[in-house]
Amino acid sequence: MISTRPALRRPIAVLGFVALSAALPACALAEPVKTVTPVSLADVQIDGGMWAKRLEISRTVTIPACFKHCEETGRIDNFAVATGLKEGKFQGAHYNDSDVYKVVQGAVYINKVHPDPKLERYVDGILAKIAAAQQPDGYLDTFFTGKSKNDRFKNISPGPRHELYCMGHLIEMSVEHYKMTGKRTMLDVAIKLADHIDSVFGPGKRDAVPHHQELESALIKLYRATEQPRYLELAQFFVDRRGHFDDRPTVTFYGQDHLPVRSQSEIVGHAVRGMYHCANIALLYTETGDPELLAAARRLWQSTTQRKLYVTGAVGAVGRGESFGNDYQLPNGTAYAETCAGIGLVYFAHEMWKISPEAQYIDVLERALYNEVLGGVAITGDAFFYNNKLLSNGEGWGSLRQGWFRCACCPSNVCRFMPAVPGYLYGHLGDDLYINTFMSATATVKMDRRIVTVKQRTQYPWDGAVKIAVDPAETAEFTIHVRIPGWARNQPSPGDLYRFARQTLGPPVRLRVNGEDVAIELKRGVRRHQAQMDRRRRNRPGPADARSPCAGSR
Numbered sequence: 001m002i003s004t005r006p007a008l009r010r011p012i013a014v015l016g017f018v019a020l021s022a023a024l025p026a027c028a029l030a031e032p033v034k035t036v037t038p039v040s041l042a043d044v045q046i047d048g049g050m051w052a053k054r055l056e057i058s059r060t061v062t063i064p065a066c067f068k069h070c071e072e073t074g075r076i077d078n079f080a081v082a083t084g085l086k087e088g089k090f091q092g093a094h095y096n097d098s099d100v101y102k103v104v105q106g107a108v109y110i111n112k113v114h115p116d117p118k119l120e121r122y123v124d125g126i127l128a129k130i131a132a133a134q135q136p137d138g139y140l141d142t143f144f145t146g147k148s149k150n151d152r153f154k155n156i157s158p159g160p161r162h163e164l165y166c167m168g169h170l171i172e173m174s175v176e177h178y179k180m181t182g183k184r185t186m187l188d189v190a191i192k193l194a195d196h197i198d199s200v201f202g203p204g205k206r207d208a209v210p211h212h213q214e215l216e217s218a219l220i221k222l223y224r225a226t227e228q229p230r231y232l233e234l235a236q237f238f239v240d241r242r243g244h245f246d247d248r249p250t251v252t253f254y255g256q257d258h259l260p261v262r263s264q265s266e267i268v269g270h271a272v273r274g275m276y277h278c279a280n281i282a283l284l285y286t287e288t289g290d291p292e293l294l295a296a297a298r299r300l301w302q303s304t305t306q307r308k309l310y311v312t313g314a315v316g317a318v319g320r321g322e323s324f325g326n327d328y329q330l331p332n333g334t335a336y337a338e339t340c341a342g343i344g345l346v347y348f349a350h351e352m353w354k355i356s357p358e359a360q361y362i363d364v365l366e367r368a369l370y371n372e373v374l375g376g377v378a379i380t381g382d383a384f385f386y387n388n389k390l391l392s393n394g395e396g397w398g399s400l401r402q403g404w405f406r407c408a409c410c411p412s413n414v415c416r417f418m419p420a421v422p423g424y425l426y427g428h429l430g431d432d433l434y435i436n437t438f439m440s441a442t443a444t445v446k447m448d449r450r451i452v453t454v455k456q457r458t459q460y461p462w463d464g465a466v467k468i469a470v471d472p473a474e475t476a477e478f479t480i481h482v483r484i485p486g487w488a489r490n491q492p493s494p495g496d497l498y499r500f501a502r503q504t505l506g507p508p509v510r511l512r513v514n515g516e517d518v519a520i521e522l523k524r525g526v527r528r529h530q531a532q533m534d535r536r537r538r539n540r541p542g543p544a545d546a547r548s549p550c551a552g553s554r
């Protein structure tokens with residue numbers, strides 16, 4: 001049931017309801033598309049319920065624990081060593097810089113909504129070490145600093161050296177630091193680094209694609225922060241060169257380098273790479289308006305969510321190569337389902353929702369968020385799953401959560417992701433307000449012509465009742481779109497991959513405005529392909545037994 005607070009100070013608007021047609025935004029080539037603008041995490045205060053506890057654990061336990069692990073494993077010292085401030089050698093694996101960037105990014109978010117001078121000083125100290133490690137030409141990767149310059153960018157495509165991946169995380173963290181603090185210190189580091197990358201790669205220069213996607217989206221975010229088109233052009237180069245490997249070594253299907261992006265229809269290869277890849281395509285579409293990119297993103301969305309999605313919202317069925325399997329290959333006991341891949345699916349879903357605010361995208365986002373991502377971290381906040389089996393006898397690698405990993409991508413990604421969760425609640429398109437998912441929170445939504453305070457009170461996901469109070473700064477008429485979750489409409493996931501074992505749910509969804517029932521007008525409802533359901537059913541996993549966004553139980 002959804003109802004508004006009985007006594008609003010001012011009349012609220014016309015109510016509309018989410019949904020879902022495949023209407024393609026009209027756009028021209030090389031022009032940005034008007035998309036839904038998410039409400040920044042800085043403007044949403046989670047102030048009750050399960051999420052307030054989870055975010056507090058993230059602030060007080062997860063991020064401090066991961067900083068400690070970064071210190072103990074030499075990840076932070078690597079920057080001081082690269083600078084010459086500390087004696088020693090590089091420690092650990094060649095991708096370790098990225099973990100520091102991700103944990104710092106989470107700390108920057110936390111400090112924005114919960115200012116802590118001690119944490120700010122600590123983070124500033126790390127940032128100073130990172131900035132000092134930048135070479136005069138802009139290069140920054142501590143694994144290669146001190147080695148011959150000939151070693152730089154030597155094994156981009158055939159060897160997983162992760163230089164461009166690490167640099168992508170540095171650029172993204174720096175842009176977010178600038179947005180959250182207004183300080184240019186790290187943004188300037190990112191610009192210098194991006195300019196260096198741009199001097200090496202691009203049309204008429206070196207032809208390569210990052211072995212692990214991340215840099216592409218970071219460059220687009222840098223473009224948005226600086227309005228310098230060269231960063232968008234470089235991002236487009238890296239996205240578009242995938243699948244064109246006649247004159248360079250290929251990353252193969254493992255890195256989605258098997259076909260040109262515009263020809264891709266099936267999600268394959270390494271699952272984290274794959275989800276970042278899809279998010280990059282959608283993100284690039286929003287800046288270019290290229291309909292071929294949108295068509296590719298939609299085909300890959302269908303492949304991911306209608307044929308390769310676990311009931312928990314996890315993706316990546318196969319341990320070998322940490323990769324996607326074939327259509328409907330979704331084993332429980334040997335599921336790989338890396339936490340980072342679940343986070344990547346959230347990114348992909350969110351980018352698709354911004355383009356076309358359909359409930360199906362948030363349905364998948366929510367399923368992955370509650371089951372895959374939250375399951376990836378212990379309730380105590382200091383232990384993590386790397387892979388997330390759906391069936392386990394408690395034995396074997398990945399059956400128990402661990403405090404840290406040599407390859408610590410998942411814990412550091414959880415650090416980056418969890419404080420950003422408030423940014424997934426709301427959005428606006430012009431003066432239309434979108435309410436996506438449900439948490440006790442107070443938000444200030446700055447729409448095109450008005451500011452609206454939105455307050456939610458709910459025990460979601462334990463209880464489906466949600467109270468939403470909408471308080472515009474001035475009396476106004478505008479549209480509010482409230483998502484009616486698919487799980488409340490007998491639609492556990494997009495398409496027909498899953499169905500409920502029992503088709504009757506509890507009471508139907510009710511909407512009350514100022515205490516009075518109103519008719520629900522579903523717009524863009526998920527289209528169901530009943531005719532195809534029976535034909536495909538024999539190859540797919542059993543029906544979901546979910547009655548809430550929490551589909552799994554671990």
Ligand SMILES: [Zn+2]
Nearest residue numbers: 338340409410
């Ligand atoms: Zn991971």
